Amino acid sequence: MSTSHTTLMRRELHDGWQLVAGSGPVPESIADRTFAATVPGCVHVDLLAADAIPDPYLDNNEAATAWIGLTDWTYTTTFEWKADGHARQDLVFDGLDTVATVRLNGAPVLHSQNQHRSYRVDVRDHLVEGTNTLEVAFSAPIPWANARSLEYGARPRPYPLPYEAIRKSACSFGWDWGIATYTSGIWRPVALESWSVARIAEVRLHAAPTGTGGRVTATVVVERDGDGTDLDVVLRAEGPAAVATFAADEATGVVELTLPEVALWWPAGYGEQPLYEVRVELAVGDQELGRHDHRVGFRTVEWDTRPDEEGTPFALYVNGKPVLVKGVNWIPDDALPVRVDRSRYERRLRQALAANLNLVRVWGGGIYEPEEFYDVCDELGMLTWQDFLFACSAYPEEEPLRSEVEAETREQIVRLAAHPSLVLLCGNNENVWGHEDWGWKTYLDGATWGAYYYFELFPALVEELAPHVTYSHGSPFSPGGQHPNEEAHGTQHLWEQWNRQDYTTYAEHRPRFVAEFGWQAPAAWTTMRRAVSDEPLTPESPGMIVHQKALEGNVKLTNGLLPHFRVPADMDTWHWAMQLNQAHAVGFALDHFRSLLPRCTGAVVWQLNDCWPVTSWAAIDGDGRQKPLWYALKQAFAPRVVSLQPRDGALTAVLGNDTDEEWTGRLEFRRLGFDGATLAEGSAEFAVPARAAVTVAVPVDVAAVGEPASELLAATVTGTGQRGLRFFAEPRDSRLGRAELDTEVMPVDGGSEVRVTARSLVRDVTLLVDKAHPDAVVDEALVTLLSGETTTFRVTHPDGVEPSRLVAPDVLRTANELVPRAGA
Numbered sequence: 029m030s031t032s033h034t035t036l037m038r039r040e041l042h043d044g045w046q047l048v049a050g051s052g053p054v055p056e057s058i059a060d061r062t063f064a065a066t067v068p069g070c071v072h073v074d075l076l077a078a079d080a081i082p083d084p085y086l087d088n089n090e091a092a093t094a095w096i097g098l099t100d101w102t103y104t105t106t107f108e109w110k111a112d113g114h115a116r117q118d119l120v121f122d123g124l125d126t127v128a129t130v131r132l133n134g135a136p137v138l139h140s141q142n143q144h145r146s147y148r149v150d151v152r153d154h155l156v157e158g159t160n161t162l163e164v165a166f167s168a169p170i171p172w173a174n175a176r177s178l179e180y181g182a183r184p185r186p187y188p189l190p191y192e193a194i195r196k197s198a199c200s201f202g203w204d205w206g207i208a209t210y211t212s213g214i215w216r217p218v219a220l221e222s223w224s225v226a227r228i229a230e231v232r233l234h235a236a237p238t239g240t241g242g243r244v245t246a247t248v249v250v251e252r253d254g255d256g257t258d259l260d261v262v263l264r265a266e267g268p269a270a271v272a273t274f275a276a277d278e279a280t281g282v283v284e285l286t287l288p289e290v291a292l293w294w295p296a297g298y299g300e301q302p303l304y305e306v307r308v309e310l311a312v313g314d315q316e317l318g319r320h321d322h323r324v325g326f327r328t329v330e331w332d333t334r335p336d337e338e339g340t341p342f343a344l345y346v347n348g349k350p351v352l353v354k355g356v357n358w359i360p361d362d363a364l365p366v367r368v369d370r371s372r373y374e375r376r377l378r379q380a381l382a383a384n385l386n387l388v389r390v391w392g393g394g395i396y397e398p399e400e401f402y403d404v405c406d407e408l409g410m411l412t413w414q415d416f417l418f419a420c421s422a423y424p425e426e427e428p429l430r431s432e433v434e435a436e437t438r439e440q441i442v443r444l445a446a447h448p449s450l451v452l453l454c455g456n457n458e459n460v461w462g463h464e465d466w467g468w469k470t471y472l473d474g475a476t477w478g479a480y481y482y483f484e485l486f487p488a489l490v491e492e493l494a495p496h497v498t499y500s501h502g503s504p505f506s507p508g509g510q511h512p513n514e515e516a517h518g519t520q521h522l523w524e525q526w527n528r529q530d531y532t533t534y535a536e537h538r539p540r541f542v543a544e545f546g547w548q549a550p551a552a553w554t555t556m557r558r559a560v561s562d563e564p565l566t567p568e569s570p571g572m573i574v575h576q577k578a579l580e581g582n583v584k585l586t587n588g589l590l591p592h593f594r595v596p597a598d599m600d601t602w603h604w605a606m607q608l609n610q611a612h613a614v615g616f617a618l619d620h621f622r623s624l625l626p627r628c629t630g631a632v633v634w635q636l637n638d639c640w641p642v643t644s645w646a647a648i649d650g651d652g653r654q655k656p657l658w659y660a661l662k663q664a665f666a667p668r669v670v671s672l673q674p675r676d677g678a679l680t681a682v683l684g685n686d687t688d689e690e691w692t693g694r695l696e697f698r699r700l701g702f703d704g705a706t707l708a709e710g711s712a713e714f715a716v717p718a719r720a721a722v723t724v725a726v727p728v729d730v731a732a733v734g735e736p737a738s739e740l741l742a743a744t745v746t747g748t749g750q751r752g753l754r755f756f757a758e759p760r761d762s763r764l765g766r767a768e769l770d771t772e773v774m775p776v777d778g779g780s781e782v783r784v785t786a787r788s789l790v791r792d793v794t795l796l797v798d799k800a801h802p803d804a805v806v807d808e809a810l811v812t813l814l815s816g817e818t819t820t821f822r823v824t825h826p827d828g829v830e831p832s833r834l835v836a837p838d839v840l841r842t843a844n845e846l847v848p849r850a851g852a
């Protein structure tokens with residue numbers, strides 16, 4: 029072989045792409061046009077860039093753009109090529125969305141039908157010297173999925189389109205918070221890779237602490253071209269190197285390296301996140317053939333699921349230390365996921381971090397996120413729990429789906445297990461539960477539903493490829509043959525509250541670990557207004573209904589509000605009331621779950637983010653704005669919390685200490701009237717060990733309420749201002765009067781400080797600052813002030829905001845104003 033170089037060469041083919049519509053209900057204005065195409069990208073992004081379609085996220089444009097999913101699309105480009113001495117010439121697609129035929133110079137070289145995997149095909153026989161033409165012809169996903177679902181047979185699912193029959197992001201067909209886009213496109217990089225002799229096909233990395241040192245193990249799989257030859261695999265980590273020689277007939281081998289000293293990687297709130305550069309090099313003699321770079325972190329992860337006297341825990345330990353999981357569910361951050369770049373991932377995950385969260389669960393109806401996402405999680409100490417991509421439906425186990433599932437899962441396990449942030453792989457979202465409880469058995473009548481994947485294939489693949497990673501059969505799941513959503517065992521989803529019951533009934537549950545629960549509210553006002561141009565705007569005006577996807581969503585919003593507040597009199601107040609109720613519902617639940625430590629070791633809120641502007645369970649809306657819920661998460665997940673909880677017919681204070689230091693002090697109890705008068709008081713010393721919670725009894729006379737409608741109980745940590753409050757009646761049944769507030773707005777660097785002083789009891793003072801400026805952000809919200817108390821909000825905003833706007837009646841809101849009867 030006469031080569032001047034031996035290293036694998038990768039050349040991205042991202043230029044010169046053009047897009048045309050094929051058969052389908054294509055509008056005339058688009059049918060004959062050729063569009064410049066972005067790769068990686070998708071059809072919607074190109075049509076938007078050309079102004080050929082309206083923004084699907086606005087008003088009723090979802091319906092106006094639905095034809096895109098019924099249409100075939102073809103991408104074409106040309107590139108120059110000349111022989112570079114390498115034998116193999118691989119066309120590599122990191123991701124195709126979804127069903128496509130790829131032709132090179134007219135010859136079909138690949139048929140794809142899975143968005144969740146990559147494809148590699150040797151095209152040396154099809155390349156020509158000079159100009160080459162590459163074409164990717166996508167079949168419309170909706171008719172394709174419909175046809176496959178007829179072949180596989182119908183399966184139960186909560187949404188109309190058969191997303192279970194195609195390996196494409198389930199929520200791209202619409203969800204109860206999601207717009208249906210059913211887009212197509214070359215959604216991940218595409219490249220030509222040329223190489224000779226051998227290449228690194230797979231690297232399975234595991235970094236494990238060993239005393240003060242660390243061991244990196246790389247299981248390397250090589251692909252060879254032609255006759256075998258001896259290969260050297262070199263593993264380097266921060267200097268030291270280890271070498272393994274693969275004999276001519278070997279394709280897989282292990283190379284291991286020990287570092288004498290490493291620092292441990294910790295979750296956010298538990299320590300630092302040191303990362304170490306690791307490189308695997310493949311060489312023949314002194315000629316390098318290829319390399320693979322990655323960053324590892326040294327930590328151990330265990331989930332304690334050994335039965336105890338109360339059932340079966342689901343308790344996370346990192347480096348031997350118990351971790352209180354303060355989690356959120358993550359959905360694709362944009363319904364057109366190609367638009368999410370590293371800086372957006374970083375922004376969103378930093379928002380999660382700032383809300384005191386330490387885990388995101390990448391939910392099974394979305395996508396496997398790209399490396400950038402998991403890289404940022406590694407850097408921030410944001411733990412990740414990854415569902416395999418199966419959600420809320422029975423899935424066929426027949427071919428070709430069966431082989432696609434295996435191919436995709438193999439690839440994703442290897443990729444994700446290399447990240448220190450990954451702590452759990454999970455078989456699916458709610459499928460084991462659905463099979464048990466949602467009438468599937470009758471519907472299926474013996475048809476397959478995915479059990480083979482969740483109970484055989486996935487555990488076997490995890491064992492083979494990443495035995496150090498814990499696998500759970502589903503979410504929710506109860507080990508030991510219990511009902512999958514049994515609360516004494518394993519993980520639980522709590523949805524009855526949102527669907528049918530008042531949120532105060534969260535307190536009737538004593539879960540071991542809550543993997544999902546949540547409450548809806550509209551997006552921030554500015555976000556909602558950008559997306560919905562209805563005049564007049566009402567909760568049920570046409571655009572609002574398009575942007576409310578949940579079954580009976582608005583009915584549930586209202587039913588959930590009425591036990592606590594009155595029907596709001598206008599749209600502005602409706603918006604605030606629903607946002608506040610969402611924050612109250614989730615905050616109430618989180619205080620309760622946290623008070624159950626160590627029985628309950630984690631709560632994962634549904635959901636952190638949105639993929640477009642919509643009324644949903646999210647804490648951060650589709651334009652990235654923080655709803656009041658975000659502030660409730662931050663408060664409930666604070667390192668140290670005080671809440672007042674009922675226990676055995678009495679009231680106790682529960683102090684939660686999620687820090688490494690013991691927390692000691694004195695707790696002052698005070699029952700007071702809404703007028704500020706102290707009715708009873710007492711105090712008690714407390715000591716909360718590190719990473720624990722303790723209960724402190726409230727003195728009986730302090731807890732003994734006289735007038736529930738006009739009294740409250742406060743438990744304050746002396747000298748810190750940190751406190752828990754408990755009211756004895758719902759706001760609507762209480763004598764909470766008008767909010768009497770004095771405000772002062774002071775300009776500061778980068779924004780304003782807003783000082784608010786209460787002259788009466790005022791609950792949940794919140795500044796909806798996006799109404800004053802779309803880019804304004806406030807540091808705190810939901811602040812309850814006793815008469816005479818002052819709080820200062822820090823608002824960052826660009827110059828030019830009129831100070832009075834920050835305290836205008838539509839911006840400065842309180843719970844008090846939701847109590848009186850309309851017109852009163």
Ligand code: BMA
Pocket residue numbers: 203204205393419420457458544634645
């Ligand atoms: C759970 C989730 C999602 C859904 C959410 C809200 O079932 O797994 O499927 O969006 O509830 O209904």
